[in-house]
Amino acid sequence: MKLLQSPTFKAFSEPLVKNNPVFIQSLGICSALAVTVQLQTAVVMALAMTSVTAFSSLTISSMRKVIPRNVRMIVELSVIASLVILADQLLRAYLYEISKQLSVFVGLIITNCIVMGRSETYALGNPPIKSFMDGLGNGAGYGLVLVTVAAIRELLGAGKLFGFAVIPQAAYDFGYMNMGFMQLAPAAFIIIGLLVWLQKTLMKE
């Protein structure tokens, strides 16, 4: 299909797996550890981060021809910070319970290297629509990692997915126990390491 071959679509699809920001570019790992204890928080975090990256790339790209070179980082930061604060306000107004669970991590999206990284390396040199798609793709690639890690951690650490019990009571009665380690941050680290290994092995073939 012509659409799937267009450079604009490729800007979106490449960061999903082939150039995944976490696994291949090694960006944004810190928050991946903290918000992946439950699937629900991981999904909200991924959506917040994707919107911030997409819209900040779009905004920076639209302004790329007028931003003075020597203040470009300050301008990028202002745009990103404003979008993050906006996202935080919307969460507090419409998804209060989840915003309490995410607490400081929404604010920390500002520090997520992926957002600033894409602004600096892609948005400054590419047209707005392509930059928007690139931001969307990187956010989605990051989101895929968050959701995968969270699914593993919630399933093994609490026997649930999205808060719904998946492991039947019969298994617990038989002697099965939740892996408490999965609820702590080092577990996320190990899972990400194993997934990087898996991806690189599959990509070699």
Place this chain on the structure above:
Amino acid sequence: MSDQLKSILFTAAVALVCSLLLTAAASGLKARKLRNVAVDRQKNILKAVGLIDPDQTVSASQIEQRYAENIRCYTLAGTGRIVDGDTSDGLPVCFYIKDGGAAAYILPVDSRGLWGKIHGYMAIEKDGKTVAGFSVYSHNETPGLGGEIEKPWFQKNFVGKKIVDEKGDFVSVGIVKGKVTDVIAKAQQPNYVDGISGASLTGKFLTGGLKKVLMEYEPLSEQFRKGAVDLPAGG
């Protein structure tokens, strides 16, 4: 125009646009945010008296309705009287109203914790002696260790415990290190709950915090023990 001036003006323009956008968003969303915080507080008070099951999901309007039907909040003045008014010179206290009278009273607990403050509510039955419930809604303790104070299993242990000893003197309710049945004499067991393994410091700080709060509200608890509680009319 010099390059430097251009940079400064551009950055100032960006800052202005960003501030306008954020101010608009913040004020536009303010009403919703305030309602969320108020509903959250009401939910925690309802949880402390067991009017909401911790595993249930209740909608905001249901919380507001249940709260309006069952809870009345007043101020405990320095004189020991319960007055209907603002809490600037007195202590805030809420009552669970059932059959025209107070079935329990709910106190805000603000205790020191290991890594920050612990905030919650403790409900005492109208006998002024028995704990009706305990809920924690904010803390900074370590997840899996001190963080267990937010779990239902820990909070349920407080139900039925006593804040007075067999003679009727105030002793508060404390968290031991280990299991109550192993370390406390039978006569004092109603004044303690089991500790959380790996969280003895959290337990120690929370014990101190609870004692301090309950001590502040002793004048009210004594009124309940005597059965002489005067609630403002109406409400």
